Amino acid sequence: MALTDPYDILIIGAGINGAGIARDAAGRGLSVALVESGDIGGATSSASTKLIHGGLRYLEYHAYGLVRKALAEREVLLDAAPHISWPQSFVLPKAAGSRPAWMLRAGLFLYDHLARRHDVPGSSRVDLHNDRAGRALANRDALAFRYWDGWVDDARLVIANCQDAAARGATVLPRTAAVSAHHDGSDWAVTLSSGTTLRARRIINAAGPWAEDVARRVLGFNDAPALKLVQGTHIVTKRIHLGRDAFMLQQPDGRIVFVIPYEHDFSLIGTTERTIATPEDVRPTEGEIDYLLAAANRWLTRPLTRESVLHSFAGVRPLVLEPGKGESETTRDWQLVHHQGSHAISVIGGKLTTYRLLAEDVLGHVPSRRGKWTAGVPLPGGDVPRQPGERGQAAFRHWLEALIIRHEHYDPHLIKRLAYTLGTACVPLLDQGLGARIGGMWEAELRHYAEREWASCADDVIWRRTKMGLRLSAEDVAEIADWFAARRTG
Known part of the structure; x- marks a missing residue:
């Protein structure tokens, strides 16, 4: 051009x-x-609950078309980006006075069958007395179900x-x-x-x-159209439950709160719904943090305190409210x-x-020489070798196993961290050497984020390109910030 x-x-x-x-x-x-x-x-887009899902609760409002296409897309994304997404199981215990058991069963049956499933299993009933998930919950007598959706690094x-x-x-x-x-x-x-x-x-x-x-x-x-801006706040704590399940916890006000395994050692708890006037007003409030702690503590064996909160963040959902519908229904x-x-x-x-x-x-509203093409095309990092008929999730696991064997001189945990962040883009970094240790990270990966991913400061790297901000000390962050400053002046 x-x-x-x-x-x-x-x-x-x-x-x-x-x-x-x-x-x-x-x-x-x-x-x-x-x-x-x-x-x-x-x-x-970096402050969501990080779920790729059909929206189980939208079935209550008969949004079957939206749920169906979202469930189909869940499979597309799990296949296209297996390095930053995976199937995630959720345990849904029934709360006293909440949605009746027949409604939960019917909703999960619909959820299982509205769209074809490739990468996620169907739902099942859970005996909390004998299932590992029950160890995290104070009420093991509650009727509970396990269903599946997907998680993605947004x-x-x-x-x-x-x-x-x-x-x-x-x-x-x-x-x-x-x-x-x-x-x-x-x-x-x-x-x-x-x-x-x-x-x-x-x-x-x-x-x-x-x-x-x-x-x-x-x-x-x-x-x-005028938008109504709804803030959703999340908190991060130390890992609540060592099992792989997330929890979908029903609340007395009719809302649900998720507790999701996060970055291996942590749990992500969210979200809230608070109307704000402008996007610049977004910030976690003390009231929202208290709400999320109380929501989790209604169910958990080991209650959380304010000291349990290691990090918090908030994002904004722009809604065009429909007449007669509240925010949750929109x-x-x-x-x-x-x-x-x-x-x-x-x-x-x-x-x-x-x-x-x-x-x-x-x-579809812009003239072009080519039509739809993105379905079935892996995203960068997810372009791992595949056997005929093999989907991305299985192919990524096989590729990662081979990568760890090939680079046996590296700590497998480091290889996994890089692979689950960069996918196939981590191969040249490992092959050519990671360079000096800088603020708990490696020079080669910092250079990659700066040169290939538009990162320009420490926050870009430690909270968006990675979530290393959860692990790094203030001294580590300062060292990374100095590295970026040296790039700008050099």
Whole structure:
């Protein structure tokens, strides 16, 4: 593309939706620019509950279509990104006075059969007296079920989509805000915070919680629906239960709270629902932390205290509330707002699990030389060798076993950490040597994050490219920060 040629599309927002659209568009032969005011995946898309799931509770509201397509996508993502995702079992005990047993059985039966399952088993009843999961729960007499969904590293899923987009020709510009845009009747001229102006034939506003603001302030439209911003807070504690199960815990207020194994040594507990005025207001509150502790302690054998909370974070869900429905009932499906006569689309809503389908929907409104292609194509890092008919999860396990044998001079725990972060991209690091130890990490991996994944500071690495922030000391973090500072001045 000549420097004076307009991009086919310019995407504002490099969360999971923007990253997925960029990847799909670049793979269709379109010229793509993706701009993001902060770090890639630095807001809601790295602050989710990290589940790829159908949404079991949405069955209560008869959202069968949404659940069906999300369940089908669960299998697609587990296959495409086996290095950063895996099947996750959930134990659902019945609370006194909560949803009746027949409703739980019926819901799980539907959940098992609404879409074909490849990588996850079906649900089953659990005897908490004899099952390991019961050790974590104070009430082992409760009726309980085990069902399956998927877990994914949300921030790394965004990075993988951006990497694939860039490999297919997209221009990815993190820490570069779209300041203003003007449509001249043919193309858009978009002025960036860097002072550069890019031209594009179409604009996709995928700014998530900022989508309404971008539509009005940057693009000059007043037809985007007003959003209700709902904050979801999570806390991280030491590992509550050494088994592999997560827990789906019903609460007296009708909500559910998840307790999920996290980064091997920790548990992730979430989430809450608190309305906020602007995305900038997002932050865990004392009340939300108390709520999550109380929610877990209603069930756990060993109660948690404030001192148990090692880390907390919050993300924002942008909802277009439907008349007569509360926040929990509101669909997590997406809406596309076509701004009249301007070749601009604002993307409203959506959920992590169905981001690829959302991208296909958006690209269905953009002329291109190629149609849908992302289903069945592994994401970067998940491109492990496969035997005929072998799916990604099994292929990754076999590949990892061989990698550990091949690099027997490395600690297997280190190989697993790198493999479950970078997938196949860890091979050249291991082959060529990891270099010096820097702040509890390795120079080769820091260089990879900086040169291949757009990381520019310690926080980018320790909270989004990895979750090493849970393990590193303040001195370690300072050493990593110094390494980035030396890169900038060198």
